[in-house]
Amino acid sequence: MIGYFTAILIFVIISALIGLALNLQWGQAGMVNFGIFGFFAVGAYVAGLAAMAGVPTLIAALLAVVATVILSALVALVSARLREDYLAIATLAFAEAVRLFLLNETWLTGGANGLPGIPRPLSKVASGLNYELLFLGLSITAFALCFAFAQLLTVSPFGRVLRALREDDLVASTLGKTTLSFRVRAFAAGGAIIGVAGSLHAFYFTYIDPTQFGAFVTAYAFMAVIAGGRGSNIGLLIGAVSVMVLLEGTRFLKDFMPFLDAGQAASLRLILIGVGLILLLIYRPQGFVSEYRLQAKQGRE
Amino acid sequence: MLQLLLNGVVSGLLVALPAIALSLTYGVLNFPNFAIGSMITMGAYIALFFNVDIGVPLLLAAGLGAVGLACVALIADRLVYRPLRNSDHVTLLVASMGVYFVLENVVRFLWGSDIRGYDIAVARPHRWLGLRVNNEQITILIVALLAMVAVWFILMKTPLGRAMRAVSDNPDLAGVRGINRNRVIGAVWGISGVLAGFAGVLVGMDGVIDPLMGWNYVLPVFAAVILGGIGNPFGAVIGAILIGVAEELSTLILPTTYRQAVAFLIIVLVLLLRPHGLFGKARISR
Numbered sequence: 001m002i003g004y005f006t007a008i009l010i011f012v013i014i015s016a017l018i019g020l021a022l023n024l025q026w027g028q029a030g031m032v033n034f035g036i037f038g039f040f041a042v043g044a045y046v047a048g049l050a051a052m053a054g055v056p057t058l059i060a061a062l063l064a065v066v067a068t069v070i071l072s073a074l075v076a077l078v079s080a081r082l083r084e085d086y087l088a089i090a091t092l093a094f095a096e097a098v099r100l101f102l103l104n105e106t107w108l109t110g111g112a113n114g115l116p117g118i119p120r121p122l123s124k125v126a127s128g129l130n131y132e133l134l135f136l137g138l139s140i141t142a143f144a145l146c147f148a149f150a151q152l153l154t155v156s157p158f159g160r161v162l163r164a165l166r167e168d169d170l171v172a173s174t175l176g177k178t179t180l181s182f183r184v185r186a187f188a189a190g191g192a193i194i195g196v197a198g199s200l201h202a203f204y205f206t207y208i209d210p211t212q213f214g215a216f217v218t219a220y221a222f223m224a225v226i227a228g229g230r231g232s233n234i235g236l237l238i239g240a241v242s243v244m245v246l247l248e249g250t251r252f253l254k255d256f257m258p259f260l261d262a263g264q265a266a267s268l269r270l271i272l273i274g275v276g277l278i279l280l281l282i283y284r285p286q287g288f289v290s291e292y293r294l295q296a297k298q299g300r301e
Numbered sequence: 302m303l304q305l306l307l308n309g310v311v312s313g314l315l316v317a318l319p320a321i322a323l324s325l326t327y328g329v330l331n332f333p334n335f336a337i338g339s340m341i342t343m344g345a346y347i348a349l350f351f352n353v354d355i356g357v358p359l360l361l362a363a364g365l366g367a368v369g370l371a372c373v374a375l376i377a378d379r380l381v382y383r384p385l386r387n388s389d390h391v392t393l394l395v396a397s398m399g400v401y402f403v404l405e406n407v408v409r410f411l412w413g414s415d416i417r418g419y420d421i422a423v424a425r426p427h428r429w430l431g432l433r434v435n436n437e438q439i440t441i442l443i444v445a446l447l448a449m450v451a452v453w454f455i456l457m458k459t460p461l462g463r464a465m466r467a468v469s470d471n472p473d474l475a476g477v478r479g480i481n482r483n484r485v486i487g488a489v490w491g492i493s494g495v496l497a498g499f500a501g502v503l504v505g506m507d508g509v510i511d512p513l514m515g516w517n518y519v520l521p522v523f524a525a526v527i528l529g530g531i532g533n534p535f536g537a538v539i540g541a542i543l544i545g546v547a548e549e550l551s552t553l554i555l556p557t558t559y560r561q562a563v564a565f566l567i568i569v570l571v572l573l574l575r576p577h578g579l580f581g582k583a584r585i586s587r
Contacts, residue, residue, distance in 0.1 A: 084391045085332060085391070088335075089527065092523075093564070094565070096519075096520050100562055104556070222398070267410040273399075273402055274399040274403035274406070278399040282381075282384045
């Protein structure tokens with residue numbers, strides 16, 4: 001039972017990290033990233049491949065972060081000037097290109113068979129349940145660092161400029177803020193967090209394949225950000241936990257509906273994700289917690 | 302070479318139908334409908350249900366699939382998009398992703414994930430001036446051209462089409478002139494549904510039917526719409542044909558598995574060099 005809860009907590013942390021990144025990119029900077037799952041995959045594969053090549057796991061994770069930061073900056077550089085909906089298409093196209101690469105470059109990524117046997121960090125220190133708890137500790141540490149990083153960016157002048165750009169980039173650029181540079185840096189900062197999430201994913205599961213990085217990753221992240229309240233990091237945490245609890249809860253659907261086969265139960269869960277996302281947008285678009293404001297008098301922009 | 306060109310034009314026409322649908326909804330509702338992929342899938346499956354499970358001839362089943370999908374699109378509009386009518390386009394965008402999940406997984410739920418196919422006889426390709434042309438390609442050609450003529454007629458020659466173009470150009474002005482926006486939007490969803498439904502059947506005839514079949518078309522369809530210029534259905538057709546040809550010709554220099562990457566490349570190039578597309582209005586950069 002403890003093992004199950006540790007596993008759930010680690011899932012929550014990984015998806016909360018992705019949500020945190022989206023909250024920075026979309027919540028703060030107004031840049032819609034539909035291709036999160038592509039960046040996530042890059043992080044996981046770089047970490048996995050580096051670790052399998054014998055690189056120490058911490059360095060492998062760093063390499064993953066470097067890779068996702070560079071790619072995010074590049075994608076942002078190309079598309080940051082575009083309106084939100086075009087950015088969504090461009091990032092989605094990027095993620096699909098990543099998926100094609102992972103599927104086809106079998107010599108490197110194992111193709112559809114994926115990468116088995118990724119070494120885990122500190123695997124000699126503990127084993128079994130103790131190791132699970134150790135990994136949970138590592139994940140919590142990583143999350144705390146990323147959360148502090150995101151929160152720092154949010155309350156810093158940098159975050160204020162991002163929100164100003166999101167609301168009205170003309171005004172912000174008139175005040176001497178270089179739109180492109182801020183957008184690229186915000187996107188890259190989000191990319192760094194996705195890199196951390198990807199490495200944790202690779203190390204925890206020790207096996208990765210392209211099917212783990214589908215559009216549903218993007219949907220979870222959007223749900224977490226919208227549920228939590230766009231722009232608020234604390235809200236995101238609440239959003240990510242509640243979305244994950246809801247999703248894990250739907251695993252038990254099968255127990256109430258024994259007439260469903262495994263495939264049907266899985267698709268029913270994804271239907272619920274879609275319905276949940278839509279219901280949130282219709283009934284609670286402002287989320288649980290409102291955005292950080294210097295004068296926290298009223299919520300909601 | 303000519304053979305590749307022919308194949309390219311035909312697969313471009315296949316992309317053209319959903320591209321018109323996407324372009325129409327983009328123009329009138331002002332958001333990119335990411336659910337277009339799963340609409341293609343669902344259309345193919347509705348027709349499959351009538352064709353294989355009930356035993357209706359494919360032509361009739363395709364019609365039923367198209368009508369069925371138009372109903373699905375109208376229901377989605379009523380339940381999802383209408384309550385969000387006054388939201389910003391990012392909200393609608395995310396909502397369409399939700400619709401994508403629902404539709405694709407309803408398909409999985411009802412029909413499973415196995416690869417299926419229509420009940421059609423496999424025929425030998427025809428030879429014609431040294432070119433290989435198979436029956437599916439001829440069907441695609443005819444259906445796509447008919448559909449395009451029909452859309453052109455509706456858009457250009459009927460009051461409904463005029464209303465659609467008016468709402469697409471300037472919704473407020475159209476409203477002032479007494480055009481019922483919800484009715485126009487309903488018509489747009491209906492037409493999109495019919496187009497995506499036929500596209501689904503054609504894709505299913507050309508290849509296989511599985512729940513991911515539509516997702517594989519999302520990128521080419523978006524690339525076609527962007528290349529042609531958002532909100533310009535006829536530009537989308539040209540864009541689609543260019544992409545079909547480019548994908549086919551790319552097999553000369555790239556491994557065939559990277560065909561889909563051509564769409565990605567085109568999206569990146571268009572967004573970098575000419576973001577409003579070949580025939581679009583310059584209004585997308587911020």
